[in-house]
Amino acid sequence: MSNAVGRASLQQTTTLDTVQRNGGGAGGDDANRGHLNQAFELTDVESASKQRPGADGGKSTHLQHDEPGGGGGHGIDSDHPTSYLETMMHIFKGNVGPGLYAMGQAFLNGGIIAAPILTLLLGIICVHSQHLLLICAKRMKAKLPNSSQLPDFAETVELCFIHGPVRFRRWARAMRLSVNVFICVTQLGFCTVYFGFISNNLKHIHDFYGIHLDVRLHMLIILVPILLPSMIRNLKYLAWCMTLANACMILGICITAYYAVQDLPSISERHYFSSWRQLPLYFGTAIFAFEGIALVLPLHNAMRNPDDFGRPLGVLNVGMAAVTLIFASLGFLGYLKWGDDVKSSLTLNLPKEEILAQSVKVMVSLGILLGYALQFFIAIQIMLPSVLRRVRWGKSYPVLVELCFRTAMVLVTFAIAESVLNVGALISLIGALCSTALALVFPPVLQLILGMAESECQPALSNANRIGWFVWTKNLMILVLALFIFVTGTVESLDEIRHLH
Numbered sequence: 001m002s003n004a005v006g007r008a009s010l011q012q013t014t015t016l017d018t019v020q021r022n023g024g025g026a027g028g029d030d031a032n033r034g035h036l037n038q039a040f041e042l043t044d045v046e047s048a049s050k051q052r053p054g055a056d057g058g059k060s061t062h063l064q065h066d067e068p069g070g071g072g073g074h075g076i077d078s079d080h081p082t083s084y085l086e087t088m089m090h091i092f093k094g095n096v097g098p099g100l101y102a103m104g105q106a107f108l109n110g111g112i113i114a115a116p117i118l119t120l121l122l123g124i125i126c127v128h129s130q131h132l133l134l135i136c137a138k139r140m141k142a143k144l145p146n147s148s149q150l151p152d153f154a155e156t157v158e159l160c161f162i163h164g165p166v167r168f169r170r171w172a173r174a175m176r177l178s179v180n181v182f183i184c185v186t187q188l189g190f191c192t193v194y195f196g197f198i199s200n201n202l203k204h205i206h207d208f209y210g211i212h213l214d215v216r217l218h219m220l221i222i223l224v225p226i227l228l229p230s231m232i233r234n235l236k237y238l239a240w241c242m243t244l245a246n247a248c249m250i251l252g253i254c255i256t257a258y259y260a261v262q263d264l265p266s267i268s269e270r271h272y273f274s275s276w277r278q279l280p281l282y283f284g285t286a287i288f289a290f291e292g293i294a295l296v297l298p299l300h301n302a303m304r305n306p307d308d309f310g311r312p313l314g315v316l317n318v319g320m321a322a323v324t325l326i327f328a329s330l331g332f333l334g335y336l337k338w339g340d341d342v343k344s345s346l347t348l349n350l351p352k353e354e355i356l357a358q359s360v361k362v363m364v365s366l367g368i369l370l371g372y373a374l375q376f377f378i379a380i381q382i383m384l385p386s387v388l389r390r391v392r393w394g395k396s397y398p399v400l401v402e403l404c405f406r407t408a409m410v411l412v413t414f415a416i417a418e419s420v421l422n423v424g425a426l427i428s429l430i431g432a433l434c435s436t437a438l439a440l441v442f443p444p445v446l447q448l449i450l451g452m453a454e455s456e457c458q459p460a461l462s463n464a465n466r467i468g469w470f471v472w473t474k475n476l477m478i479l480v481l482a483l484f485i486f487v488t489g490t491v492e493s494l495d496e497i498r499h500l501h
Contacts, residue, residue, distance in 0.1 A: 091319030099289030104334025123324030195417035248367030280488035288431030344424030432489025
């Protein structure tokens with residue numbers, strides 16, 4: 001923020017009357033919208049603040065974005081409003097990936113009785129946090145009378161800090177940056193996991209037919225097939241990838257469940273609770289699986305009837321309930337069926353010699369490969385504006401610079417995957433480091449900050465309207481859980497990675 005904005009914040013006279021944003025999401029037809037999106041700004045924006053006299057004679061902050069964009073789509077095309085069912089499919093697509101197939105190993109680290117209970121509780125907490133984010137975004141939109149849509153995740157965080165208590169307002173810009181950094185690291189982390197997931201499944205198939213290659217060589221083989229869809233600059237051309245990926249994932253889930261329910265042993269043969277040392281690995285993997293919080297606001301904005309998103313039987317509650325049930329069911333069946341031998345992907349436990357099982361590995365690998373482009377697209381949309389500003393040829397040859405940057409980032413995820421072969425530990429590490437912050441830290445913090453701001457600005461606020469002890473207790477418990485997952489999950493995951501090497 002500029003010094004002027006800082007002074008206005010200290011005087012408690014800051015109100016954000018309007019944010020100027022040019023229309024268009026990530027998938028628009030305009031050439032610039034393919035690679036410039038101010039809502040995804042990752043570094044300092046030199047646009048940012050001016051003051052003008054408010055209607056009451058005071059000062060108000062006017063954030064003006066100079067670059068085009070601002071849809072905040074995170075890979076969701078808002079040019080074509082979505083129905084209830086279509087948005088439900090986006091919820092499914094945003095949460096179902098390698099994390100689902102790793103839930104068998106998560107249940108190994110949790111226990112056959114403890115893990116289902118913890119998964120349901122974690123699902124409830126994640127959905128509650130998503131509702132908190134949605135509520136905070138709606139309150140910030142009310143302060144932006146010229147905005148037709150909710151701000152995106154990073155914008156919501158920045159605006160909440162701007163309108164929060166005086167002592168926190170100086171952190172607004174840094175918090176926006178933090179959210180975008182966590183989203184980028186998370187999305188690129190997903191991409192890294194995808195390399196390991198696909199190569200391990202292909203290796204199982206090749207090994208059965210006597211083609212014994214190192215898993216690193218399999219990663220090199222799939223590098224070009226992954227790289228090509230990642231060069232697509234317009235989201236609408238990725239639509240066929242998403243549709244085919246969804247079909248592959250749904251078929252893969254059904255066939256994997258079919259194998260898992262065959263000749264199930266007794267629950268008594270499994271650990272009811274694993275150990276306190278393994279529990280952080282469970283939490284890291286499980287929170288990684290609930291990976292869709294960054295899509296909540298874009299999905300809401302993209303709906304034909306946005307009110308259908310957050311209501312009691314709306315898309316968010318129904319969709320996430322179904323996702324949580326799938327996670328708990330497949331994780332339970334996977335651990336019950338294969339016990340201590342359950343792999344980092346349930347597909348690796350399927351019989352090598354059966355054609356149906358091999359087809360599952362191919363379908364799921366294809367679905368994950370096509371999903372790479374979408375996860376990659378989100379991170380690129382955030383980082384690219386800064387790259388184009390700082391590279392010498394960014395303005396003269398933006399398309400060439402973008403393609404080179406996309407290639408470089410694919411190679412970065414490839415290099416990390418080549419050096420970290422423990423897919424299960426890598427999933428847990430990304431979940432503990434980044435997914436925890438996005439899903440469990442920012443939403444409750446935003447609610448507390450806005451509640452404190454109301455009490456600070458209105459000292460005579462009635463007790464009924466003040467933020468109560470229940471909200472404080474509930475949010476602090478979520479933050480304590482997040483801290484536990486962050487610290488212990490990171491330590492245990494790194495230890496697992498070191499142990500493998």
